[in-house]
Every structure is written in structure tokens, then in C-alpha cells.
Amino acid sequence: MNITFVVAMLDEAQPFIDNFGVREVPDFFSPLPCKLYRARLDAETELHVVLNGQQHGSDLVGCEPACVATQAAIQRLNPDLVINSGTCGGFRSKGADIARVYLGNGVMFHDRRVPGDDEWGTQALGNYDVWNGTGALAERLNLPVGKVTTGSSLDMQPCDLQIINENGGELKDMEGAAVAFVCSLYHVPILLVKSVTDLCDSSAETFEEFRRNLARASEELCRVNVRIIEELRVSGLGLRDNEV
Amino acid sequence: MNITFVVAMLDEAQPFIDNFGVREVPDFFSPLPCKLYRARLDAETELHVVLNGQQHGSDLVGCEPACVATQAAIQRLNPDLVINSGTCGGFRSKGADIARVYLGNGVMFHDRRVPGDDEWGTQALGNYDVWNGTGALAERLNLPVGKVTTGSSLDMQPCDLQIINENGGELKDMEGAAVAFVCSLYHVPILLVKSVTDLCDSSAETFEEFRRNLARASEELCRVNVRIIEELRVSGLGLRDNEV
Numbered sequence: 001m002n003i004t005f006v007v008a009m010l011d012e013a014q015p016f017i018d019n020f021g022v023r024e025v026p027d028f029f030s031p032l033p034c035k036l037y038r039a040r041l042d043a044e045t046e047l048h049v050v051l052n053g054q055q056h057g058s059d060l061v062g063c064e065p066a067c068v069a070t071q072a073a074i075q076r077l078n079p080d081l082v083i084n085s086g087t088c089g090g091f092r093s094k095g096a097d098i099a100r101v102y103l104g105n106g107v108m109f110h111d112r113r114v115p116g117d118d119e120w121g122t123q124a125l126g127n128y129d130v131w132n133g134t135g136a137l138a139e140r141l142n143l144p145v146g147k148v149t150t151g152s153s154l155d156m157q158p159c160d161l162q163i164i165n166e167n168g169g170e171l172k173d174m175e176g177a178a179v180a181f182v183c184s185l186y187h188v189p190i191l192l193v194k195s196v197t198d199l200c201d202s203s204a205e206t207f208e209e210f211r212r213n214l215a216r217a218s219e220e221l222c223r224v225n226v227r228i229i230e231e232l233r234v235s236g237l238g239l240r241d242n243e244v
Numbered sequence: 245m246n247i248t249f250v251v252a253m254l255d256e257a258q259p260f261i262d263n264f265g266v267r268e269v270p271d272f273f274s275p276l277p278c279k280l281y282r283a284r285l286d287a288e289t290e291l292h293v294v295l296n297g298q299q300h301g302s303d304l305v306g307c308e309p310a311c312v313a314t315q316a317a318i319q320r321l322n323p324d325l326v327i328n329s330g331t332c333g334g335f336r337s338k339g340a341d342i343a344r345v346y347l348g349n350g351v352m353f354h355d356r357r358v359p360g361d362d363e364w365g366t367q368a369l370g371n372y373d374v375w376n377g378t379g380a381l382a383e384r385l386n387l388p389v390g391k392v393t394t395g396s397s398l399d400m401q402p403c404d405l406q407i408i409n410e411n412g413g414e415l416k417d418m419e420g421a422a423v424a425f426v427c428s429l430y431h432v433p434i435l436l437v438k439s440v441t442d443l444c445d446s447s448a449e450t451f452e453e454f455r456r457n458l459a460r461a462s463e464e465l466c467r468v469n470v471r472i473i474e475e476l477r478v479s480g481l482g483l484r485d486n487e488v
Binding site: 157 | 277300306312315319359360398399
């Protein structure tokens with residue numbers, strides 16, 4: 001079983017990397033800036049963590065780097081499951097709280113505005129399939145689920161909120177739908193694990209709230225990811241033997 | 245000399261495909277939906293046209309499909325020059341008119357809002373390098389130049405316009421910066437060729453204007469691309485012998 005995490009920021013992945021003792025494989029994706037960390041957990045389970053890497057002096061975030069990293073990861077590592085693990089904004093009105101960790105039971109874009117209820121509008125929203133074991137995993141681990149909604153900006157404009165509300169978005173991130181889009185093209189199942197750093201419907205300034213809560217949200221994210229991997233090792237949830 | 249066009253929509257590429265008689269190579273990028281058309285123009289020049297392909301029943305447009313197609317094209321075709329050819333919105337106030345074709349002398353994103361004048365803000369805007377032969381080519385062919393500004397939506401919100409104006413954006417498209425971002429990671433030069441289908445500062449409804457002018461803008465795009473290829477075959481403009 002080959003489990004591959006795709007993560008935007010090193011800060012989001014660091015507790016997880018430390019916990020599992022995964023080791024960097026230098027220049028694996030060269031000339032791409034993406035980074036690979038790898039560990040064999042047991043005879044049956046190989047764990048990869050792929051980071052977007054850096055450009056312009058900062059960790060690459062957002063949809064384009066997520067596409068590049070996911071495509072490279074799938075091509076080079078041939079995973080049975082891609083896990084997009086990261087932080088997100090939540091809505092207090094929908095029950096979110098800081099450092100609460102969700103599994104994504106759906107995923108869409110909220111900032112690709114193309115008019116029409118036809119195939120163009122459908123494509124723009126995305127609404128990609130998530131791994132069909134997501135619901136069972138959430139039940140076994142007693143984790144909340146929510147629909148991930150992705151955009152390339154940290155803020156949320158009125159036009160974003162309108163699309164989010166019209167389409168049931170609950171967890172606002174900057175990568176999920178891009179990772180899911182690439183997975184959809186390669187027919188690789190995707191699991192979304194999202195930890196809340198900020199509340200979109202609070203009065204706090206988003207960037208400040210994000211920075212204040214990043215470490216705590218990433219620690220919780222690590223704790224949940226450890227439980228997820230343990231559950232996958234024990235039960236497989238249909239991932240082994242190409243049961244997906 | 246290996247010249248590779250990356251184009252979003254078949255309608256944008258069709259006149260060009262017809263003109264050069266490039267032939268489809270079926271399933272070249274499988275399982276990706278991207279399509280490859282190929283022709284050898286002479287002993288020294290190979291021409292590729294890569295389309296994003298379809299999903300959800302429509303041609304894939306926007307930044308994520310552009311990333312996927314560009315990455316696959318560079319990996320599989322190893323081009324000396326990527327040309328992102330397509331349609332765009334222009335500004336009458338900046339001299340644009342329907343079916344006028346520009347070369348991009350810069351390229352940025354206008355819908356990745358991350359606060360700060362630091363490395364995060366720099367990364368969000370992008371501002372990737374374009375091919376250093378762009379200016380000389382524009383002079384030889386007497387073509388106008390302008391800064392391409394990319395977003396994932398057909399419309400333009402006030403927040404988009406603000407970023408466009410603050411950063412000198414002139415040609416509003418949905419793929420250019422994504423193609424340029426991937427090229428920047430692989431250190432492949434990129435030329436942007438953009439034909440105006442709609443005027444962002446007119447009162448016309450964008451989608452209607454786009455559909456009305458798509459055929460004419462794509463014909464003009466083809467005419468300019470033919471001249472570009474002819475000029476590259478004659479002068480090379482530094483592309484041959486790895487002079488870039």
C-alpha cells in the first residue's frame with residue numbers, strides 16, 4: 001500500500017515528518033522544487049510526503065503549485081491513495097472551531113467564475129469525487145466531515161462567499177480542488193484532511209489568525225494523520241489489492 | 245528547433261491546425277485528456293500543438309488544466325520554446341480592439357490575493373519571465389506588446405481590476421501565468437501570443453462578446469502564429485543551439 005501525502009507548506013507537514021521519521025530524498029523531483037520525504041512503515045506500507053517546495057523565497061501555496069506537485073507525485077510514485085493534508089478556514093456558523101480536523105466529503109472551486117448552468121459552469125466548479133472510503137474512515141475515527149472549497153486567495157470576497165453558500169462549501173482552503181482535479185485525471189483516489197486555522201465568519205484578520213493558529217492546527221493535523229495511517233494499515237478500507 | 249504550442253480550446257487552435265496540417269497523435273498523453281498534434285516543418289523544425297483536452301463535456305480552460313498540459317508537454321516533448329497562444333480580454337482605454345493580436349512582455353496573476361509586500365505577495369502575483377526574444381520578435385513583425393494578467397474567471401470583479409491596474413496588467417486571460425509558472429520551474433522560455441475577443445471596459449456582456457468574436461480572434465491568432473513560426477525558422481532569434 002502506497003500512501004502519498006501532498007502538502008503545501010513545510011510548517012503544515014513538519015509535526016508529521018518528525019513523528020514518522022520520514023527522510024528527505026534530495027532532488028528527487030529535480031528540476032521541480034517539490035520535495036519528497038519517504039519511509040517504509042512495514043512490509044506492506046510505504047509512506048510518502050510530497051511538498052510543493054519554494055519559489056520567490058516562500059513555500060509555494062495555491063492551486064498551480066498543487067497541480068504540479070500532485071502530477072509529479074502521481075507520475076513518479078504511483079500512489080494507491082493521495083492524501084491532501086493541510087490547513088483551512090472554517091465557518092463558526094457551520095460548527096467549525098480552531099484546530100478542529102475534518103475529512104472532506106466533497107471538493108469544489110469557488111473562484112472560477114464562468115457563467116451558465118451548462119458544462120462550462122460544471123467544469124468551473126469542479127466537484128471532483130473524493131475517495132469512496134472517506135465516509136467509513138470518518139465513522140471509525142469519529143471525525144467530522146465537510147465539503148472543501150478551494151480558491152487561490154487567502155481572503156474571501158462577496159463573490160466567493162456567494163458561490164460557497166450556493167454550493168454547500170464548508171472548509172475554505174487553497175489547494176484541495178486542484179489536487180483533486182489532477183487525481184481525477186489520473187483516476188487516483190483522494191482523501192482530504194483539513195485542520196482549521198481561521199474562521200471566515202469571525203471579525204479577526206485572516207492572515208493574523210492563520211499565523212497565530214498554524215502551529216496548533218498543524219499539531220492536530222499530525223495527530224489525526226497518524227490515526228488515519230494506523231487505520232489504513234489495520235483495515236485497508238478497500239485500498240489494498242486494487243479494491244478501489 | 246522544437247516549438248510547442250500550449251492552447252486551451254480547440255476553437256482557438258483549429259485555424260492553426262488546419263493551416264499547418266499538423267496531425268493528431270492519439271492517446272499520446274494518456275491517461276491525461278491532453279491532445280497532441282505534431283508536424284515536422286523542415287529538417288530543423290518540429291512543431292507541436294498541445295491542447296488541454298476535455299472534462300465534464302467541455303474543453304478544459306483555466307489555470308489548473310494549463311498547468312497539467314504544460315507540465316506534460318515539457319516532460320514529454322522537451323521544447324526549446326513554449327508558446328501559449330489564445331484569446332484574451334483587452335482594455336479599450338489601453339488601446340485594445342477586437343481581434344488585435346499581442347505578444348506578452350510580462351505575465352502575472354490577478355486573482356491570487358495574499359496580503360503583504362513581502363515574499364508571499366511576490367509569489368502570489370507571479371510576474372514570471374517571458375522569453376527574452378519577445379521584444380525583438382515583436383519589432384520584426386510589428387506586433388503590439390502588453391502585459392498578460394491571468395485569473396481563473398471569465399468575469400472581472402473590482403478586486404481583480406484593482407490588482408490589474410496596480411500592476412500594469414493589459415491583456416486579461418485565463419491561462420498565461422499558469423503556463424509561465426510551470427515553464428519557470430523547468431527553465432523553459434515562454435512566448436505569449438494573445439488575441440482580443442472582448443473588451444473588459446465595454447458595456448457588452450463578456451461571455452456573449454467572447455462567443456461572438458472567438459472565430460475571428462482565432463483566425464487572426466493563426467495568421468500571427470504563422471508569421472511567428474516563419475520568423476523563428478528564418479532567424480531563430482537565439483533559440484537554436486541552446487543560445488537561450
